[in-house]
Amino acid sequence: MKYYFAPMEGITTHVFRAVHSRRFPGADRYYTPFFSPTSDHLFTPREQRELTPETPCAAPVVPQILSKCAADIVWAAEGLQDMGYTVFNLNLGCPSATVTAKGKGAGLLQKPDALDTLLADVFAASPIAVSLKSRIGYLAPEEFPRLLSIYRQYDAQELILHPRTRKEMYSGAVHMDAFALAAAGSPFPVVYNGDLFTAEDIRAFEAAHPETEAVMLGRGAAADPALFRRLR
Structure with a gap:
C-alpha cells in the first residue's frame, strides 16, 4: 500500500516537506496546501516559493488547487506543467466556512450540475493529469451516489x-459504505482519507481493505512525524 501525506494548511509547507521527507522518510507522496489561482493569472511570490522551492522534497509532490473557475484552474495547470509537474489535485472537500461560502472546496458539492460542468471543462483542457479530493456530500451521505456518478465520467x-459530509466536518463515524461504493467499480483508484491516526489504525484498515491501493494521512502524521517510517 502507498502512503500519502495530506495537504494541511500552515503545516505541510515546502520547508516542512523538505525536512520531513529526509528526516522521516516513508511517505510515497506529499500534497501541497491548496492555492487559489485568480483571474489575474499570476503566481504570487509565496506560491512560487511553495511550488518551486530551493530545497525540493525528497518524494514526489502534487500541488492542490482550490477554485470554482475552470479557466483559472486550467491556467494554473499550464503553469504547473511549465514547472515540471505532471498532475494536480482539485480540492472538492475543504469544509471551512470561509471556503464553502465562496462556493469552493466542499461548497462545490452543493450544486452537482455545476460541478459536472466545471469538471468537464477542466478535464477537456488541462495539459496535465487531474486527481480529485472530495467528501461524500454537503449535507447528507445520500448525496454521494450522484456525485460519484459525475466523478466516474x-x-x-x-x-x-x-x-x-461537509456538515459533519471531522466528527462522527466515517461512512465506510460510501467508501466501499466508490471503491467498487470506479475506473480510477480510490484513496482512503479519514481517521487513521496510528500505525495500528492503518494496519487494521489494510487488513480490512486489501484492495485499496493507497491511504492519505493527515492529522495522525502531523502529530507523529515518524508514522510513515514505522509503516515500512
Missing part, C-alpha cells in the same frame, strides 16, 4: 475520498 488519476 472523467479520467481522474485518482479519487481521494474522505467519507464524511
